[in-house]
Amino acid sequence: MSHPSKVLLDIQQLSVAVSEAHSAIPLVHNVSLQINSGETLAVVGESGSGKTLTFLAALGIAPAGIKVTSGKVLFEGDDLTKLNPNALRTMRGTAISMVFQDPLSALNPVFSIGTQIIEVLRAHLPLTKAQARTRAIELLERVHIPDPHRRIDDYPHQFSGGMRQRALIAMAIALEPKVLIADEPTTALDVTVQAQVLELLSQLREETGMALVLITHDLGLVARHADRVAVFYAGRIVEQAAVQALFHEPRHPYTVSLFRTIPRLDSPTNIALTPIVGQPPNLAKLPAGCPFAPRCYLAKTDCGSLQTTLSDTTSKEHLSACQYWSEVHQEF
Numbered sequence: 001m002s003h004p005s006k007v008l009l010d011i012q013q014l015s016v017a018v019s020e021a022h023s024a025i026p027l028v029h030n031v032s033l034q035i036n037s038g039e040t041l042a043v044v045g046e047s048g049s050g051k052t053l054t055f056l057a058a059l060g061i062a063p064a065g066i067k068v069t070s071g072k073v074l075f076e077g078d079d080l081t082k083l084n085p086n087a088l089r090t091m092r093g094t095a096i097s098m099v100f101q102d103p104l105s106a107l108n109p110v111f112s113i114g115t116q117i118i119e120v121l122r123a124h125l126p127l128t129k130a131q132a133r134t135r136a137i138e139l140l141e142r143v144h145i146p147d148p149h150r151r152i153d154d155y156p157h158q159f160s161g162g163m164r165q166r167a168l169i170a171m172a173i174a175l176e177p178k179v180l181i182a183d184e185p186t187t188a189l190d191v192t193v194q195a196q197v198l199e200l201l202s203q204l205r206e207e208t209g210m211a212l213v214l215i216t217h218d219l220g221l222v223a224r225h226a227d228r229v230a231v232f233y234a235g236r237i238v239e240q241a242a243v244q245a246l247f248h249e250p251r252h253p254y255t256v257s258l259f260r261t262i263p264r265l266d267s268p269t270n271i272a273l274t275p276i277v278g279q280p281p282n283l284a285k286l287p288a289g290c291p292f293a294p295r296c297y298l299a300k301t302d303c304g305s306l307q308t309t310l311s312d313t314t315s316k317e318h319l320s321a322c323q324y325w326s327e328v329h330q331e332f
């Protein structure tokens, strides 16, 4: 990696649960993840695997009823799970910012784009209205909104989907965070717009030196933009590696199964895509051993009973939760 790296956000053994009538259902289990300055970390995994919740919980904004049950979230030495709500609010935006999945619901339809950016700026910085407006126009320019002097007074419905996403990114970077978490920044957008938004995020990361976390389903975007990847399954990380290592030498059968679900540009077009067999796991009733065992093409008899932990493979940069990682090969 070309960046001098320093751990900015250090999630240590984070577990998250939702309280149901008589029990707590674990949704995220023992997730440890470091985000280094200047890097792009991709977080991938099926729908419901805990990608979003891990970060919402880490930032203290998990939905009602969902609690951090153990673990620490260190940001430059402070444990975010111990901060009071005010300190946490200040931290979000200035230190760590999150751009959400759905740009339309993340913007308020009754206020202009400019008003919403100005509000973010003035909530944290001692700016006059005029100064904040100038800064908001600069921000819109930075995210490539055309004619920002005029478009700043538009309402969200007057923006296209891609422009709304850019406006949200402008808001997220307004306070120059050190970490930007982009949660599926592009699902609702068409592919070209998608690629442009990711291009923009990468460009901003390079200009500002901030770290970028990309939560996504799109392995093509991962290959193009990420330095490292964490693969989630059933609320845990099952594999973590540098992007090249993950694509060329995956060490968890789930990662291989994920690859098989996507078309590969460098493969002959006649390769059939294979959906992952079986159902995503029911988090309330996980099997005793490896949670992926019931769907795993490599599973052996002891996989159903032996506890798995994310461990080093041939290096401490490539982690796998599969005890048979050395037998995993990416076959195409």
Ligand SMILES: Nc1ncnc2c1ncn2[C@@H]1O[C@H](COP(=O)(O)OP(=O)(O)OP(=O)(O)O)[C@@H](O)[C@H]1O
Pocket: 018, 027, 045, 046, 047, 048, 049, 050, 051, 052, 053, 054, 063, 064, 065, 066, 283
């Ligand atoms: N408010 C909630 N109450 C109860 N369970 C929830 C809530 N929000 C999420 N969950 C559960 O937590 C688990 C993880 O959800 P999460 O949203 O983190 O998944 P995800 O990996 O981000 O999926 P997607 O790719 O669809 O965004 C899922 O089983 C989900 O059903």
Ligand SMILES: [Mg+2]
Pocket: 051, 052, 053, 183
């Ligand atoms: Mg999500």
